[in-house]
Amino acid sequence: MEAHALLSLGLSALHRDGFLLLPGVLEPGQVEQLKAAISALTPQHWDYNGLLEHYKCVFNRDPLWLAYLDLPGVIELAEAALGEDCHIIGQTAWRSHPGYQGMALHLDYLAMELPEAWLADADFELPMQICTVQFYLDDIDSELCPTQVLPGSHRAGRRPVAGEQQWQGQATQSILCRAGDALMFRSELWHGGSDNRSVDRTRSMLQVHYGRRMIAQKFSPYLHWQFNPAVLAAATPRQRRLLGEHAEAEYD
Structure with missing residues (x-):
């Protein structure tokens, strides 16, 4: 299938279901590289570790x-959903160890509450503001913290x-x-994280959060934030734009 047709199908899934599973996005070598890089991270600022390890803004640590x-x-779908001038608002690494208890059903960002009757209209297409991509670095089965999604709930x-x-008779899924697959979902989708019920397996995952140009980049520690010069020097023009190097616009 041509790239344009695949892109159209991906956008349709994000508008219809609120999410899309992208198989085989990462090569095995990339999976191993990321797992090793995450295991070597140490907490900074608001990061924490324990049964759940959570590391923010990892893009700034190393090229x-x-x-x-x-x-x-992935990037083509993000740009099609959010505009060719979209950028990242975060890149976060996670490790969930045995015994970790997952997150309840929630959504990440809701620009405004709207009447459900409006959103039920088949002719109404709710624009996307933020999308998250989760890169899975382990084979995910029912015991290893599978992500829970509630299809269509972005229209609630x-x-x-x-x-x-x-929601509307639909239950979570x-x-x-497999390791190397990625899940892309819009910020209004109801989703959650389940428990790690395995005996000795840890789930590793990398998230990238993409936002429209006018969604602010809020990189912690905020007023004390500084870009790593080595990262900027290594970034391509597209990556620099994703990091926030935009053309001049109305509010700049």
């Missing part, structure tokens, strides 16, 4: 991470209430996939 900002087959026009597990 190694730059290649995962604009992977072929609101956040889920505590304990809510269904577990994303079972």
Whole structure:
């Protein structure tokens, strides 16, 4: 299938279901490179470790991470969904160890609440503001923290209430996939993380968050933020734009 047709199918899935599983985005060597890089990270600023390890803004630590900002087959879909002038608003690494308890169903960002009746209209297409891509670095089965998604819930026009597990009769689904696969979802989608019920396996994952040009880049530690000169020197023009080097616009 031609690239244009694949892109159209991907956009249709994001508008219809709110998410899309992209198989085989990473090569085995890239999977191993990322797993090794994540295992070598140490906490900075708001990072933390324990049963869950969470590392923010990893793109600024080493040029190694730059290649995962604009992977072929992913960046084209992000730009089609959010505009050719989109940028990243984060790149986060995770490790979930045995015994980790997952996150409840939630959404990441809702630009505004809208009446569900409007969103139910087949002719109404809700623009995307932020999309996240999760790169899985392990084979994900039912015991190893599968991501939970609720198809179509981006059209609810609101956040889920505590304990809510269904929307319009639709129940959550577990994303079972292979190392190297990626899940892309829009920020209004209800989703969550399940427990690590394995005995001795750790789930490693890299996230990249893409936003429209006018979605602010809020890199912690904020007022004290500085780009790593080695990262900027190694970045391609597209990667520099993703990091925030935009052409002049109305509010610049």
